[in-house]
Amino acid sequence: MAVSSIPRQTLMRLPVYLSYLKGLGAQAPANISSAAIAAALNLGPVQVRKDLACLPCTGRPKTGYVTTELIRALEHFLGYDDTANAIVVGAGKLGRSLMSYSGFAHYGLNILAAFDTDPTLVGTQCDGKPILAMDKLVDLCSRLGVHIGIITVPAEAAQSVCDLMVRGGILAIWNFAPVRLSAPGDVLIHNENMASSLAVLSRHLAERFKQ
Amino acid sequence: MAVSSIPRQTLMRLPVYLSYLKGLGAQAPANISSAAIAAALNLGPVQVRKDLACLPCTGRPKTGYVTTELIRALEHFLGYDDTANAIVVGAGKLGRSLMSYSGFAHYGLNILAAFDTDPTLVGTQCDGKPILAMDKLVDLCSRLGVHIGIITVPAEAAQSVCDLMVRGGILAIWNFAPVRLSAPGDVLIHNENMASSLAVLSRHLAERFKQ
Numbered sequence: 001m002a003v004s005s006i007p008r009q010t011l012m013r014l015p016v017y018l019s020y021l022k023g024l025g026a027q028a029p030a031n032i033s034s035a036a037i038a039a040a041l042n043l044g045p046v047q048v049r050k051d052l053a054c055l056p057c058t059g060r061p062k063t064g065y066v067t068t069e070l071i072r073a074l075e076h077f078l079g080y081d082d083t084a085n086a087i088v089v090g091a092g093k094l095g096r097s098l099m100s101y102s103g104f105a106h107y108g109l110n111i112l113a114a115f116d117t118d119p120t121l122v123g124t125q126c127d128g129k130p131i132l133a134m135d136k137l138v139d140l141c142s143r144l145g146v147h148i149g150i151i152t153v154p155a156e157a158a159q160s161v162c163d164l165m166v167r168g169g170i171l172a173i174w175n176f177a178p179v180r181l182s183a184p185g186d187v188l189i190h191n192e193n194m195a196s197s198l199a200v201l202s203r204h205l206a207e208r209f210k211q
Numbered sequence: 212m213a214v215s216s217i218p219r220q221t222l223m224r225l226p227v228y229l230s231y232l233k234g235l236g237a238q239a240p241a242n243i244s245s246a247a248i249a250a251a252l253n254l255g256p257v258q259v260r261k262d263l264a265c266l267p268c269t270g271r272p273k274t275g276y277v278t279t280e281l282i283r284a285l286e287h288f289l290g291y292d293d294t295a296n297a298i299v300v301g302a303g304k305l306g307r308s309l310m311s312y313s314g315f316a317h318y319g320l321n322i323l324a325a326f327d328t329d330p331t332l333v334g335t336q337c338d339g340k341p342i343l344a345m346d347k348l349v350d351l352c353s354r355l356g357v358h359i360g361i362i363t364v365p366a367e368a369a370q371s372v373c374d375l376m377v378r379g380g381i382l383a384i385w386n387f388a389p390v391r392l393s394a395p396g397d398v399l400i401h402n403e404n405m406a407s408s409l410a411v412l413s414r415h416l417a418e419r420f421k422q
Contacts, residue, residue: 011414015406019389042389079413093308100304103389106408147416171419172412178230180252188415190408192252195226198318198400201383202290203222204399205358208382 010051015107016041017052018074033064035137075179080108085144087162087170090152091131093118094176097154098150101190112146117157134164155179162189221262224317228263229285232278246277291319296355298381300372301363302342304329305387309361311338323357323370328368345375352379359383366390371399 001208011042019039021028025152029068037050049146052059057073059065073083081197088095097105099111114131122133140146149170165173175181181189232239233254249259258385263270270276270285286292287385299306302325309315310322325342327333333344343351351357362372369388376384383399386392 005418006414008411012404012407012411015404015410016391018327019406020391023390035352053353077414078410079417082413084416093304093311095307097304100406101406104409105260107406109409142418148412172415174408174412178232180227180231186419188412190411192408193223193226194312194314195230195318196223198315198320199222199226199289200219200401201385201399202295202319203288203361204401204415205295206290207216208397 006054010029010054013043013047013051013069017048017180018071018078018080021071021074023065028067030065030067031065033061034059036064037081047136048180058072068169072091078107080106080197081111084148085146085151086111086139086148086150087137087146088152089116089134089137090114090154090157091118091121091126092152095152098152099129109148112144115138120165137164138168141170146170150174150176151181152176190206217265221265224254224258224262225285225289227322228259229282229291232282232285235395237279239278241278242274242276243278243281245344247275249338264383287358289318291317294319295359296357297359297361298348298352299325299361299363300327300345300348300376301325301365301368302329302332302337304362306361306363307337309363320359322361323355324351329417338373348375350383357381359385361385361386361387362392 003124017037021032021038034043034049036051038045055073055077057065057069087107088111090097095114099114104111111129114126115130115134115137116131117134121131124131149165151158151173153161155177158175158179159181162173162181162183166183166187171186173181173183174190174192175193178193178195183189228248232243241258245260245263246256249256257371265285268276268280268290291396297320299309299322306325310325315322322340324340325337326348327342328345332342335342358381360376362369362384364372369386369390370392373392373394374385377394377398382397383401384392384394385401385403387403389404391405394400
């Protein structure tokens, strides 16, 4: 069973550092310290220092990191210089919006195809990518060595899609359905829960108007 | 400045408990303990107990919570029994998929309208909701007391959209653009970062194939 040695919250902050550093563009200093990154992003300096310590490049006291090296190390660590193939199951509005999101290319993710049960969608394309029938899923994933599966089906259909993905050799699932999925221990499931995000927003308003 | 007294990670887990409890349906026991919820969701029992302790209903030793009371307390705490109006800026595929996502009604969120700069979209509708020109934003939000804004525009346009929302009285921003936004301290910004989620998935694969 593969267990990532890096805390999930750390992993989720690394793209934020990378996007900040790349956003500096021509104004980027030759060297940058974890404290300067922390200040710019309004994060704790200890947290940023610890997060960056999991990378194979090291900052030097006083001067900090060589900016270009730090960018390269983050990109490599996050796998942006490698391309991973993925499939989407559920070619509704959300599935199609993910299929045509051009940003994924920068993150090394390439969506090959979508799968759906709707016969009016099967056989059509979205952004040049085919929408296929569900019975092609296992074979396509095993044949092409696809390891990332994205689930954008309704809650009640999500577990059976997850089971199919596991049969096809998928090892990492990005789940947009509002349901907890069961999968073997070596399959990572990352839940994108809209309700959780909304909870943060609406609680802020509730606290705000209580005052 | 309003600062939520509940940790964001706790808040983000509450909808997961609620969806589990509601999913039990007719099979729900009359009473349920935090330990039973923890076991079902594969979470730590101490964490679940602490999370539920922020609700105004209390569990009893041995028997736990009255299930229906716990569900009501969670719904009330998360504001699902109140409806908050929201607007979307950016009526591209992602914006439109959010506008037509029927699940938001369960979470007490009502998207009134979208705004876009594209003249071919302005004046049209998505799922019965109007897509309006940007210059209507400030007035509509202040007039109707809209406090939640959803940003689904490209990174380079997001800060100016955020500034407009703040002028219109928006207090909580759900930001899907891959950029850090600046806003006054009483405006909450919740970032939905696709790159962060992808980092979790691709790192899992990298660790897996290293073995």
